[in-house]
Amino acid sequence: MKLKYAVLLTMILAAQVNAAEWRALPEVAPAPDDNPTTEAKVELGKMLYMDPRFSSTGTVSCNSCHNVMEGGDDSRSVSMGVHGKTGGRNAPTVWNSAFHSVQFWDGRAALLEDQAKGPVANPVEMGMEDVETAMDRVRKIPGYKPYFDKAFGEDSMTVENAAKAVAAFERTLITPNSAFDLYVKGDKQALSEQQVRGLNKFESNGCSSCHSGAAFNGPQTKLGEGFYAKFPTFGDGAYVTKYQLAEDKGRESVTGDKADANMFRVSTLRNITDTSPYFHNGSVNDLGEAVRVMAKTQLNKDLSDADADDIVAFLGALTGPYPEITMPRLPATAGTSIIAE
Amino acid sequence: MKLKYAVLLTMILAAQVNAAEWRALPEVAPAPDDNPTTEAKVELGKMLYMDPRFSSTGTVSCNSCHNVMEGGDDSRSVSMGVHGKTGGRNAPTVWNSAFHSVQFWDGRAALLEDQAKGPVANPVEMGMEDVETAMDRVRKIPGYKPYFDKAFGEDSMTVENAAKAVAAFERTLITPNSAFDLYVKGDKQALSEQQVRGLNKFESNGCSSCHSGAAFNGPQTKLGEGFYAKFPTFGDGAYVTKYQLAEDKGRESVTGDKADANMFRVSTLRNITDTSPYFHNGSVNDLGEAVRVMAKTQLNKDLSDADADDIVAFLGALTGPYPEITMPRLPATAGTSIIAE
Numbered sequence: 001m002k003l004k005y006a007v008l009l010t011m012i013l014a015a016q017v018n019a020a021e022w023r024a025l026p027e028v029a030p031a032p033d034d035n036p037t038t039e040a041k042v043e044l045g046k047m048l049y050m051d052p053r054f055s056s057t058g059t060v061s062c063n064s065c066h067n068v069m070e071g072g073d074d075s076r077s078v079s080m081g082v083h084g085k086t087g088g089r090n091a092p093t094v095w096n097s098a099f100h101s102v103q104f105w106d107g108r109a110a111l112l113e114d115q116a117k118g119p120v121a122n123p124v125e126m127g128m129e130d131v132e133t134a135m136d137r138v139r140k141i142p143g144y145k146p147y148f149d150k151a152f153g154e155d156s157m158t159v160e161n162a163a164k165a166v167a168a169f170e171r172t173l174i175t176p177n178s179a180f181d182l183y184v185k186g187d188k189q190a191l192s193e194q195q196v197r198g199l200n201k202f203e204s205n206g207c208s209s210c211h212s213g214a215a216f217n218g219p220q221t222k223l224g225e226g227f228y229a230k231f232p233t234f235g236d237g238a239y240v241t242k243y244q245l246a247e248d249k250g251r252e253s254v255t256g257d258k259a260d261a262n263m264f265r266v267s268t269l270r271n272i273t274d275t276s277p278y279f280h281n282g283s284v285n286d287l288g289e290a291v292r293v294m295a296k297t298q299l300n301k302d303l304s305d306a307d308a309d310d311i312v313a314f315l316g317a318l319t320g321p322y323p324e325i326t327m328p329r330l331p332a333t334a335g336t337s338i339i340a341e
Numbered sequence: 342m343k344l345k346y347a348v349l350l351t352m353i354l355a356a357q358v359n360a361a362e363w364r365a366l367p368e369v370a371p372a373p374d375d376n377p378t379t380e381a382k383v384e385l386g387k388m389l390y391m392d393p394r395f396s397s398t399g400t401v402s403c404n405s406c407h408n409v410m411e412g413g414d415d416s417r418s419v420s421m422g423v424h425g426k427t428g429g430r431n432a433p434t435v436w437n438s439a440f441h442s443v444q445f446w447d448g449r450a451a452l453l454e455d456q457a458k459g460p461v462a463n464p465v466e467m468g469m470e471d472v473e474t475a476m477d478r479v480r481k482i483p484g485y486k487p488y489f490d491k492a493f494g495e496d497s498m499t500v501e502n503a504a505k506a507v508a509a510f511e512r513t514l515i516t517p518n519s520a521f522d523l524y525v526k527g528d529k530q531a532l533s534e535q536q537v538r539g540l541n542k543f544e545s546n547g548c549s550s551c552h553s554g555a556a557f558n559g560p561q562t563k564l565g566e567g568f569y570a571k572f573p574t575f576g577d578g579a580y581v582t583k584y585q586l587a588e589d590k591g592r593e594s595v596t597g598d599k600a601d602a603n604m605f606r607v608s609t610l611r612n613i614t615d616t617s618p619y620f621h622n623g624s625v626n627d628l629g630e631a632v633r634v635m636a637k638t639q640l641n642k643d644l645s646d647a648d649a650d651d652i653v654a655f656l657g658a659l660t661g662p663y664p665e666i667t668m669p670r671l672p673a674t675a676g677t678s679i680i681a682e
Contacts, residue, residue, distance in 0.1 A: 050410055058416045059405065069391055069671045075399045075680045084398070084424035232606040287676030296438070312676065325668045330410045332615040332660075335628030335653065339416045 022199075023214040024181040025270070028195035029098030029171040030223055031113060035164045037171050041150040045169025047147065047328040054134040058339035061117070062166065066094035068173060068325055077282025081119075085166075088248065090282035094271045097169040097323070099215035101237050102226035105280045107265050108254045109326035112167035113132045117159065129271055131159045138162060140338050143331020151198030172323070177272060179317040191317050198314025201307050207298050215268035216318065229261045231280070232297035235262070239293045243283040250280070273319045329333025363368040363540075364555040365522040366611070370439030370512040371564055373452055376505045378512050388488065388509030388669040389503055395475045396467035398423045399680035403460070403507065407435035408495060409666055418623030422460075423468035429589065431623035436663070437611045440513040440556035443567035446621045448606050449564030449595045453508035458485050458500065472500045479503060484672020497565040513664070517614060531565035532658050539655025542648050547640050553607025557659065567571045569604045573619070573638035576603070580634045584624040591621070614653075629653050 008178040026261045031037045048054070065079040066072050072093035074080075079091045089105050095101070118136045119125040128134040139157050180199075182190035191199065202208060210229050213220055218227030226306040227254035232245045242244050249331055251260035264280055277283070278290040288308045303311075372378045389395070393402040406420040407413050413434035415421075420432045430446050438444070444456035460466040460476045469475040478497050479485055479613035481485045495501045521540075532540065543549060551570050554561055559568030573586045581587050592601035605621055617632040618624070636644040644652075 051418055052408070055422055059421050064400065067393070069668050069674060075394055075674070075678045077678075077680075080398055080400050082425065084426075197595060273676050276674060276676055276678040293580050319673075322670060327410050327666045327668055329407075329663060331423075333617060334418070335614050335617055337416050337418075337617040337626050339418075 002121075004097055009162070019340070021203075021208075021212075022180075022184045023114065024184045025096070025099070025174065025176040025178070025214045026172075027176045028312055029096075029174050031098075031168070031171055032113070035113060035167060037168045040147070040166035041165045042172055044144075044147040044151045045167065046325075047144070047330055048138070048166050049169055050328055051330050053330075053338060054120060054128065054137050055082055056128055060126050062094075062116075063089040065119075066127070068094065068322075071095065071271050072097075072173065073275050075276070077277045079125070079288075081122070081125040085127075087122070087124045087126040088326035089280050090277065091269055092267065093275045094170055094173055096174050096215055096268055098174060099217065099268060101218055101221055102224055102265055105252045105264050106254045107226040107228065110226075112170050113160075113163045116163040116166040116170075135162060136271060137161045137338050141331050150196065153303070175320055175322055178270070178320055179313075183317070192313065194310055195317045196312040196314075198310035198312070199317075202311050202314055205295060205301060205311075206292070206301070207306070208267045210298070211269050218266045227266050228260075229266050229298070230262050231264050232262065234297050234300045237296055243279065243293065244281060245283070245293075245297065248280055269312065269318055270316060271319045273316050287315065291315075347441040349615060350538075352487075361542075362553075363410075363521075363525045365525045366440070366519070366555045367514065368517045368676050370515050372439075372512055376454060376508060377406050378509045379492065380508035381432075381488070384483075384669070385488040386506035386508070387490045388485070388671055389479070389507050390510055391669055392671050394482070394679060395461060396423055396471065397647050397681070399467055399660070400515075403435075403457075404434040406466070408437065409663075411438065412612050413514065418464070418618050420486055420501070422463070422466040426465040426468075428463070428465045428649065430621050431618065433608065433610060434510055435514055437556055437609050439515060440558065440609060440611075441606065442559055442562055443565055443606055446605050447592045447595045448567040448569065449565075453511050454504045457507040457511075463653040476500045482672050482674055495496070516663055518659050519611070519661060522656075524658070530558050532622050533654065534594045535651055535654040536658045537655075539651035539653070540579060540658075542651050545634060545647070546642060546644070546652075547614075548635070548652070551639070552605045552610050559607045562662055564637075568607050569601075570607050570639070571603050572605050573603065575638050575641045578637055580637050584620065584634065584639065585622060586624070586634075589621055596636075608657060610659055612660045614657050615628070622656050628656065631655075 046096035052059055052064065054060065060082055065074045067074055073091045076091070078086050078089060080086050092105065097112060104118070105111060106116040109115040109118060117131050119128045121128050124132070129245050135158070145157065148156045148161060152164055179190045179195070210218060210230035212218060221227060228251060232240050235246050246262060249261050251263040252258065254260070273287060276287060277285045278287065284290045284293060290307045292303050295301045388404040393400055393405065398401065401423055407417045408415055414432045414438035417432070419427050419430060421427050433446065438453060444450035444453060447460070450456040450459060458472050462469050462471045465492070466473070476499070486498065488501060489497045492506055520531045520536070551559060553559055562568060569592060573581050576587050587603060590602050593599065607666040614628060617628060618626045619628065623632060623633045632649045634650050635645050636642040
């Protein structure tokens with residue numbers, strides 16, 4: 001009897017060790033000490049996030065390229081900002097961006113608070129002269145004041161607080177309780193047989209060596225401490241040429257260090273079925289192809305179509321459910337317009 | 342005693358006659374016989390309305406220019422479509438467009454169903470080759486099929502049905518129960534003293550000769566039977582030059598009839614505090630100025646600033662409340678993108 005319990009205990013421990021490698025997404029996103037998430041910040045942040053009036057033309061909001069009605073991005077290879085201008089990189093999803101190890105493909109912002117300020121003054125994104133000019137527009141809309149007051153106290157209409165509010169809203173844009181999460185929590189019916197096969201192939205082929213952790217974007221580190229990988233690692237193959245994967249030098253453009261050439265933040269795989277096209281340059285339209293490209297360029301493996309299909313099926317288990325979002329009412333400018341262009 | 346009752350009756354009748362001139366907005370918008378509003382159509386229509394993937398660049402949805410988080414328009418003088426292209430006219434508000442006598446400034450569409458198809462294939466708006474090409478994109482998104490099935494039955498993914506769904510959604514975008522409506526329904530505290538003064542000046546100056554009815558856009562006619570006015574009527578003044586009001590020939594561009602020169606559909610004044618800038622060319626930014634311009638160009642009257650202020654205060658009583666809208670979840674394309682440009 002004693003021996004039986006010991007065997008059982010060993011089995012349980014083994015199962016726990018195995019389960020511990022696959023982690024469910026937390027139900028609450030971590031926040032930095034100086035910006036705890038509050039309801040008032042989230043409410044204000046949602047308004048600012050959805051408001052296109054802080055772009056030069058009044059046509060581009062955060063949500064334009066990171067659309068929370070879709071996969072948190074824009075279905076485009078590279079995003080389109082004011083005046084139809086395009087940038088060089090694919091818009092990363094805002095869903096679970098709270099769990100990104102750093103922000104932007106090249107990690108040039110540590111936290112969501114820093115990231116939020118970037119696109120506003122980018123000439124091919126929101127196209128404002130600078131963030132203070134954008135903030136002047138916010139200050140010109142009387143209806144925003146009470147929301148800042150509530151979130152941050154009196155006289156708080158600053159760029160820093162606007163960024164904090166947007167970041168707080170973004171930290172609510174998370175998708176725990178996907179089929180994968182339910183599976184990890186014990187519901188073994190949550191994944192199909194093919195998805196379980198895909199999960200095992202994802203691991204046995206080595207995908208999880210980079211795409212580990214609850215968000216499938218690397219080991220859990222301190223917020224803002226980036227987890228990078230070289231992409232492509234195997235740089236001389238046909239895929240690299242076909243999809244021009246090596247042209248963007250990635251993190252080297254931030255640090256100026258040759259050692260950072262082609263280094264990119266490891267992306268989350270959560271909701272990846274909803275974020276086509278793929279990669280930093282949005283060059284691959286199909287998820288199965290993206291899986292084959294990654295296997296070849298990162299692991300030097302030629303995946304069979306069957307293996308790629310299984311892995312794609314598994315990745316589908318990382319999608320949603322998405323929380324319901326009520327549209328904010330953007331305060332009016334009371335009989336005037338603040339758009340200049 | 343009998344006489345007293347007669348006097349009282351006369352007073353009541355007089356009051357009713359007066360009240361009948363000011364009409365509250367109906368709580369339900371009228372719909373054409375062949376497209377009764379149903380919950381399933383509204384749900385589908387909301388999705389199509391918010392989905393930018395049916396524009397050539399994937400960046401412009403109906404909501405881009407007719408933003409229901411704002412005043413149902415875009416805060417711009419003239420709208421900006423794909424590739425930063427601009428058109429020649431100001432985006433009319435979608436709020437209460439169900440009560441417009443006809444659609445578009447020049448009435449070139451009778452009903453919302455007809456209107457919905459216009460911007461999709463307009464090269465400076467959504468920029469698709471034609472509406473069928475846009476519909477092909479809808480058909481490529483598997484998640485839309487069940488919504489069409491539910492709203493219109495099997496094999497129903499057609500342009501006609503998509504337009505019907507969008508129109509059905511737009512018929513829910515109405516704003517009864519504004520302060521003015523409450524006032525008309527008997528709550529005499531609903532308007533401030535200044536607003537009541539403004540209401541009387543609005544009438545005594547003759548604004549209500551065109552801006553009559555529940556939506557302040559003319560007498561109630563059969564759906565799609567346009568109510569037009571010449572703007573400017575007094576065409577040789579300084580305002581006309583300053584704001585280039587006579588350059589757009591309006592309905593003449595539709596009918597080719599010189600008699601229609603400068604004829605425009607009379608606009609609703611509902612929510613006008615939220616729809617700056619003003620007029621068909623969006624040339625006037627300030628509502629007070631817009632009121633003065635209208636008085637001069639349409640009634641040949643020079644309004645005092647005090648009178649204009651009172652009328653602006655009254656117009657504020659025609660704004661909102663806006664219904665709460667939940668964001669639709671736009672169906673994913675399951676690991677591919679359908680955006681070509």
